[in-house]
Amino acid sequence: MEILSEHTCQGWLEGYLLTGRHGFFSCYEAFIHIVDSMFNQHAKWLTTANDIPWRRPIASLNYLLTSHVWRQDHNGFSHQDPGFIDHVVNKKSDVIRVYLPPDANTLLSVADHCLRSRQYVNVIVAGKQPELQYLTMEQAIEHCTRGVGVWEWASTDNGREPEVVMACAGDVPTLEALAAVSILREAIPDLRLRFVNVVDLLRLQDRRAHPHGLSDDEFDALFTADKPVIFAYHGYPSLIHRLTYRRAGHSNLHVHGYQEEGTTTTPFDMCVLNELDRFHLALDVLDRVPRLRDGYDQFREGLHDALARHDAFIRKHGQDMPEILEWAWSARESERPPPAGLSS
Secondary structure, rough: OOOOHHHHHHHHHHHHHHHOOOOOEEEEEEHHHHHHHHHHHHHHHHHOOOOOOOOOOOOOOOEEEEHHHHOOOOOOOOOOOHHHHHOOOOOOOOOOOOOOOOOHHHHHHHHHHHHHHEEEEEEOOOOOOOOOOOOOOOHHHHHHHHHHEOOOHHHOOOOOOOOOEEEEOOOHHHHHHHHHHHHHHHHOOOEEEEEOOOOOHHOEEEOOOOOOEEEEEHHHHOOOOOOOOEEEOOHHHHHHHHHOOOOOOOOOOEEEEEOOOOOOOOHHHHHHHHHOOHHHHHHHHHHHHHHHHHOHEEEEHHHHHHHHHHHHHHHHHHHOHHHHHHOOOHHHHHHOOOOOOEEE
């Protein structure tokens, strides 16, 4: 059922859930805030109901947030707000889950899990535009079961201690992080880089604060305790810092996300405006890895030149450069590349 009235849709779905059925509430990411209070009430009701033994579990309340902040080039600034996640994580950890699948197969795996679940509020954020496909269905299920993991085919540390970790959460951040890694691999072949993708956002939190949280040892095994972490995140950067403030390596965490910079522009320019794009991510690696701060001036200048070319191109043509639109992970870049192709 479809109607341009978010509070009506929320009421419909809650009625379905309370009568033994299940479903999704699909909504523009910016306008899900209209039901902030209704979400609050349902989450609080679930927390209370969990302590009432005679009340049977009901299907989870599932939000599917599409038309998200990074794909609002036609609507502009008014439609750009990823803050619902920040609102959701304020509630009790025993009823809250947040998922940021990077491609279609991980989205299918997450959706299957959420539809089978009971007594939760699940928030899934995924764009509607065609996206690159990185994982097979089997790989996607394995990755989503873990919630967070190293993508060996995108890493260059080869099991050694990395010099830097490139982490990401969200479909567009994953694309830009992979593109940044591609640029770095070509320019600095000996760079030891570890690529970490996060699907279950609350895995970042301490296990004492959330049942899905990683232990300190598990977190350090992925992100290290003392190496710089460049984190490309879908929403407001402050949330990642909030979730990880207890971690040993928190001071080494450098988050790129939405900085409240938006307008009617191209999709890639939205990333550039908020410094989430591949060129800014690569520049941050140069700034954070000690041995790269000197001696790579020509490469650094080339990254700034690419940003200047981008700006000139979109002003003249009104669309992103072909090298941006046509980018895909090259098979030559890894021994075990993911399957190529677009997913809708």
